[in-house]
Amino acid sequence: MKNIEHIGIAVKDLEISIPLFEKLLNSPCYKTEPVVSEQVNTAFFQTGETKVELLQSLTPDGVIARFIEKKGEGIHHIAFEVDNIREEMARLQKEGFVLLNLEPKPGADNKLVCFLHPKNTNGVLIEICQERK
Numbered sequence: 154m155k156n157i158e159h160i161g162i163a164v165k166d167l168e169i170s171i172p173l174f175e176k177l178l179n180s181p182c183y184k185t186e187p188v189v190s191e192q193v194n195t196a197f198f199q200t201g202e203t204k205v206e207l208l209q210s211l212t213p214d215g216v217i218a219r220f221i222e223k224k225g226e227g228i229h230h231i232a233f234e235v236d237n238i239r240e241e242m243a244r245l246q247k248e249g250f251v252l253l254n255l256e257p258k259p260g261a262d263n264k265l266v267c268f269l270h271p272k273n274t275n276g277v278l279i280e281i282c283q284e285r286k
Contacts, residue, residue: 154241158234158282159197159204159262163217164226167209171196174205188261193217195261206232206261230268232280238265241281245269257283 164170171182175198184197192215196207208229210218220229235241238257246252251270260266264282271278 154233154235154281156234157203158232158264159206160228161206161208161230161232161280162227163220163224163229164207164209165221167194167196167207170207170209174198174207178205184262186261187211188259190258191216191260193261197262204262230278230280232266232282235281235283238267238281238283242267245281249273259285 162170167185171185174196175181178198178200180198180200182196182198185195186197187194189211192211194209194211196209198205198207208217210216210221212218217229242252242255242257250273253268253270257265257267260280260282263285265285266280266282269279269281
């Protein structure tokens with residue numbers, strides 16, 4: 154794994170959260186994007202070499218809506234950039250980690266993504282991601 158690519162934060166409302174994080178980070182939101190397969194709207198901020206991704210559920214029963222219902226708004230996942238997502242997925246499986254998807258899937262911000270089950274990572278949802286070429 155190369156570096157922390159982004160930190161995902163679950164929010165109830167992007168219209169409220171985007172201006173809040175623009176003030177907090179002293180940086181504009183550079184991109185918003187729906188990810189229909191994950192039932193989320195996303196908003197991205199660049200801070201140094203790491204990004205912050207805000208996630209708002211598109212549906213009342215979506216994964217982010219359920220997360221907020223259980224835990225409230227806050228950190229949802231940490232994403233690590235990798236050079237070859239398939240090789241990293243194979244390595245992690247060999248090490249005993251449980252992958253939540255067995256094939257890389259399209260994610261926001263032009264990435265291929267895979268998530269690791271938080272039961273194997275001390276309760277932290279981990280995403281690995283690779284830039285799509």
